[in-house]
């Protein structure tokens with residue numbers, strides 16, 4: 001369940017997402033999908049396209065009276081920009097004389113490998129689908145998964161912890177500063193909700209000012225900016241995912257699907273690369289037992305996953321986003337046809353999209369956790385899943 005497909009080109013008529021199967025009886029609020037689509041469009045450093053689009057979901061199948069039917073849920077998001085690309089992107093007309101081919105591939109984009117692989121002489125035939133416009137469809141899918149996870153009291157948050165070379169505190173560091181502050185879910189929810197009102201989704205005002213300065217000055221030089229964001233999943237019960245096969249491991253599923261997000265070049269779970277330099281005694285989270293809480297840890301270097309399974313602590317994932325490939329100060333390239341030296345294509349572009357990527361990261365994470373939860377709790381209807389979920393929690397509390 002929660003397996004899905006997306007389709008659509010960046011400047012075509014619309015994006016489509018189909019979630020192949022869902023439990024029946026899951027309540028879906030369209031407003032909540034639209035809220036996630038809105039969040040994805042925000043953030044300092046985005047380009048002109050976001051002024052054109054105002055993404056809204058249309059449900060085409062699988063939902064009746066706000067409840068899923070268990071049948072494929074099909075959704076579309078219109079590309080408003082399509083109206084400006086009718087000739088260039090026409091699906092049903094021969095190519096017009098006026099439609100010029102793009103032949104100067106951008107280093108860092110899909111242009112060149114895609115053109116060679118698919119035997120294309122116009123880079124647009126590659127970049128249209130490679131474009132991160134597609135992430136609007138994945139955000140809609142994730143917004144459905146999130147509504148399912150909310151039924152199981154699972155929440156997904158994110159924040160930006162690095163823009164260019166400016167770093168702010170990670171979630172573990174923020175919590176270590178004031179351990180009592182985030183003891184309730186409501187406090188976490190409020191902290192992360194406030195970030196949506198900030199320009200870069202970073203909780204440190206001083207660092208945000210420095211990050212904005214960096215984006216402005218790199219932009220002025222015709223350059224682009226990458227960064228790092230963190231995803232925090234709370235409320236996942238112990239035992240989601242499995243150690244028995246590599247492809248069932250929760251971290252392998254998260255890493256694969258999150259690396260499938262445009263421009264993501266690194267993924268860490270918990271202490272990640274830092275942990276490699278530390279002694280085991282400082283990395284592994286000691287195990288305690290309390291009658292109320294059951295088994296628990298006083299630290300979370302594992303990032304909530306051991307042996308491919310959730311261990312009941314928060315799941316903490318960090319993702320590195322490379323700088324945007326389209327540069328105003330275009331890099332050198334070689335023409336696809338003449339093979340002569342050229343400068344790379346300069347399409348209108350984002351300069352920094354780390355905050356937007358963090359929202360898509362939440363959505364992709366929601367889909368993965370929903371896939372793994374529905375396989376753990378089974379069932380064709382929400383009632384059945386809820387029964388299985390509650391009886392599992394009861395079993396754990398009596399263990």
Ligand SMILES: Cc1cc2nc3c(=O)[nH]c(=O)nc-3n(C[C@H](O)[C@H](O)[C@H](O)COP(=O)(O)O)c2cc1C
Nearest residue numbers: 109110130131132262263325326349350353356357
């Ligand atoms: C939210 C988001 C917005 C992006 N915006 C742009 C953009 O405006 N211009 C650009 O060249 N690349 C942009 N990218 C990155 C490219 O889509 C990506 O680098 C390209 O598809 C090549 O794939 P790869 O980086 O995963 O190898 C964006 C990525 C994301 C996640």
Ligand SMILES: C=C(O[C@@H]1CC(C(=O)O)=C[C@@H](OP(=O)(O)O)[C@H]1O)C(=O)O
Nearest residue numbers: 047049130131132133136347348349350
């Ligand atoms: C459209 C979106 O992102 C786009 C991702 C993108 C790329 O090459 O990945 C290039 C830009 O598209 P355009 O060339 O139309 O300005 C971004 O705006 C979006 O996020 O909705």
